[in-house]
Amino acid sequence: MSAAFLYALVGVGLFSLGLYALIVHAHLLRKILALNVMGNGVFLVLVALARRTGEARPDAVPHAMVITGIVVAVSATAFALTLMLKLSAATGRAELPDDRRE
């Protein structure tokens, strides 16, 4: 196993951790953090797999896609945070309503 696969597995771990936190946490800020961790896991898998070129220069196409993804992630995060603030201003809670209590 090379270092590329080590990092790819860490990426899979980050994705799973983020998915778990996304499900179990009720607070929306925590859900946004969890989504960011999941995204970073995907980026790590992409860049790690681009490193499988041996001694040669790594594949530049996944690098470019990840740079694009980082900028898209930050703008989506900003939009999600604004939605959360609006929800909290309207309802007083930064959480989604719990289905089971209704």
Place this chain on the structure above:
Amino acid sequence: MEAVILLQWTFDTFLGLGLLWLAWRALACPDLFRAIVLFVAFGLLLAMAWVSLDAPDVALAEAAIGAGLTGALLLAALARLRSSETNVEVAGQPEKKGLKVRNPQWLPVVVLLPVAAGLGYVVLSLPPDAVGLSAQVAANLETGGVSNPVTAVLLNFRGYDTLLEMVVLLLALLGVWSLGGAALRREDAPGLVLDTLSRLLAPVLILVAGYLLWVGAHAPGGAFQAGSVLGAAGVLLLLAGWRLHAGLAALPLRLALVAGSGIFLAMAVFTLLMEGQLLKYPPAQAGILILVLETAATVSIGVTLAALFLGGRPPNKQDHR
């Protein structure tokens, strides 16, 4: 040589474990403020992982955006959340409700373990050597206009990705603006340190952005990294109490916001008419065309990121009526 390889392996292993541990702490820590600080530390560690994976372009973008701007956005949102929550009568709730868990915790673990195991199996079953598209990139680099392969992919070979991404940035800002006016922050004067530091740092950051933009043609750097450094300069100035002059908030601000996508679109139509293919530059002029596109994109990315941090739409002259 053996020792170097062993050292590299130790470093990679500890970095990977550190990433997983920091992510876990950021997601499980009861206090939201600490969680965000841990997430910023996670971003910085991730930037080191990019360097270790020979992706310096990604590392630059991560250090400026993933660790810097995302952290600033999250902290600003948390501050606004706290102030709105204390205004609306929920102050009596326990402080640690950020950790409130909804379901029995074993159920998601049981569901997610096979998912994680399956993903891990798929990753490990991939061939250990794969050059991907690097041969095509290397073969076409001569006609690409720039010698940094990542910049060539971003602005030339897959320029439509970047074109659409500029539009995504603009859409995110439109979404934020359409959700309401400028959220007014506390207007107390910044401390002496912040005030002096921001005056000293803002010109340096602009200079760094210009350098990254220029050097991106042949070394790690480029429009995204330069734009995010520019955005960071904007965030620093906004934190120190600087606001855009009301005369500039109407048309000039909007022109700066759409410059990237506008010039990109114009270039796309132009190349479609001249060369018959979307964003296919004539090889002789490719370098200068890419520099023009990158400059416009840098300005737009920087201004958009700073505007996203500010939150609402800055007030126009007309709004003061």
